[in-house]
Amino acid sequence: MTARTSAAAIYSGTGDEVEIDRIEVAAPRRGEVLVRMRASGICGSDRHVLDGEWNVPSPTVMGHEGAGIVEELGEGVTGLAVGDHVALVWNQACGGCVNCQSGTPWACTDLRSNECVMPDGTTRLSRSGEDVFPYLAVGSMSEYAVVPASAAIRMPEELPFDIAALIGCSVNTGIGAVLNNARVTSGESAVVVGCGGVGLSILMGLRLAGAHPIIAVDRNPGKLELALRAGATHALLADDATADEIQRITGGGADVAFEAIGNSRTIPELPSHVRVGGRAVLVGMPPEGSMIPFDVLDLCYRGITIIASNYGGSVPARDFPRYAALYLAGRLPLDLLISNRIPLEEANGAFAAMRAGAEARSVVLF
Numbered sequence: 001m002t003a004r005t006s007a008a009a010i011y012s013g014t015g016d017e018v019e020i021d022r023i024e025v026a027a028p029r030r031g032e033v034l035v036r037m038r039a040s041g042i043c044g045s046d047r048h049v050l051d052g053e054w055n056v057p058s059p060t061v062m063g064h065e066g067a068g069i070v071e072e073l074g075e076g077v078t079g080l081a082v083g084d085h086v087a088l089v090w091n092q093a094c095g096g097c098v099n100c101q102s103g104t105p106w107a108c109t110d111l112r113s114n115e116c117v118m119p120d121g122t123t124r125l126s127r128s129g130e131d132v133f134p135y136l137a138v139g140s141m142s143e144y145a146v147v148p149a150s151a152a153i154r155m156p157e158e159l160p161f162d163i164a165a166l167i168g169c170s171v172n173t174g175i176g177a178v179l180n181n182a183r184v185t186s187g188e189s190a191v192v193v194g195c196g197g198v199g200l201s202i203l204m205g206l207r208l209a210g211a212h213p214i215i216a217v218d219r220n221p222g223k224l225e226l227a228l229r230a231g232a233t234h235a236l237l238a239d240d241a242t243a244d245e246i247q248r249i250t251g252g253g254a255d256v257a258f259e260a261i262g263n264s265r266t267i268p269e270l271p272s273h274v275r276v277g278g279r280a281v282l283v284g285m286p287p288e289g290s291m292i293p294f295d296v297l298d299l300c301y302r303g304i305t306i307i308a309s310n311y312g313g314s315v316p317a318r319d320f321p322r323y324a325a326l327y328l329a330g331r332l333p334l335d336l337l338i339s340n341r342i343p344l345e346e347a348n349g350a351f352a353a354m355r356a357g358a359e360a361r362s363v364v365l366f
């Protein structure tokens with residue numbers, strides 16, 4: 001098959017904006033699929049890159065939270081057909097290493113997708129003959145993407161594409177942190193600091209798990225309103241009294257607390273929100289190279305477990321279909337994660353809105 005040209009949101013490696021330009025997308029190679037993108041969420045991780053907090057090879061097609069329709073199969077692909085609706089995986093596990101074989105593909109030891117290349121170290125994207133790199137080997141802010149077939153998870157046709165896209169990152173990251181990493185059980189008390197797409201997904205996961213009370217913290221009042229709809233029983237505006245309020249509501253600290261911002265001030269405070277023997281779950285990711293201090297003596301004395309979560313400790317082929325089914329059954333109010341549905345041309349406005357923090361997710365529709 002011939003290459004496609006595709007409109008894409010490209011980050012040049014400098015400045016804090018994307019440029020909308022056309023790229024060439026080569027045909028899928030063996031074991032890969034070409035996907036006609038239909039939706040791409042704009043995530044905090046894309047913003048980290050634009051704000052110079054994380055380094056990636058450039059130029060980069062941004063976006064890693066996407067869904068679309070399989071348009072072409074590379075050689076040897078089984079289990080997917082042209083026309084299948086799929087949500088894309090950005091942690092593209094090899095399937096063969098000891099961690100993949102042990103059921104923890106998020107800890108794949110042969111991962112290449114974090115380098116923004118295909119498993120063989122190359123890219124299918126180019127512009128005027130120059131390599132262009134798909135962010136996290138997805139590059140979903142583009143009309144077309146090529147991914148390994150194992151990174152395209154079939155979704156029910158009745159699932160809207162914007163919801164499928166969010167399942168590919170924020171939902172899987174947030175709910176997975178609750179169910180897979182923290183293994184929250186019914187009746188446990190919980191705190192969530194930061195109520196963006198990831199934090200709101202954590203809140204929904206906590207409600208599914210039967211946690212109570214569920215305390216949401218954000219500096220933005222609009223987010224707290226969403227938090228209550230997502231499952232929080234208490235919503236606290238972040239200020240000097242937050243820590244005391246959490247102690248009061250939980251009677252001495254929650255069983256489990258989640259940080260979903262990646263902020264160097266809120267991360268070290270997290271253990272203080274949990275009880276003796278409680279767990280503090282790090283979900284938000286700080287700028288590259290951040291060294292964040294903890295009061296280690298306090299952690300030891302109080303027997304606090306720190307859990308570092310990546311991609312919700314998920315098994316995407318198992319978890320994505322579960323979240324889709326729960327949404328379709330009315331048990332996950334994922335629509336509230338989406339504030340704006342926008343064309344690709346408005347991507348920079350969506351990043352500005354994310355920095356302002358007033359709204360939930362923007363999703364690009366193609």
Ligand code: APR
Pocket residue numbers: 042043044045048170173193194195196197198199217218219220223238260261262263266283284285286354357358360
């Ligand atoms: N105190 C309380 N809330 C804060 C603070 C603070 N100091 N700073 C930011 N927030 C809130 C914002 O108001 C917003 O609601 O944190 C939320 C962050 O949400 P988003 O910017 O939408 O980010 P999101 O996509 O949810 O990702 C969060 O998780 O996976 C990681 O890379 C991702 O580090 C990012 C984090």
Ligand code: ZN
Pocket residue numbers: 043044045046064065169170
């Ligand atoms: Zn993401």
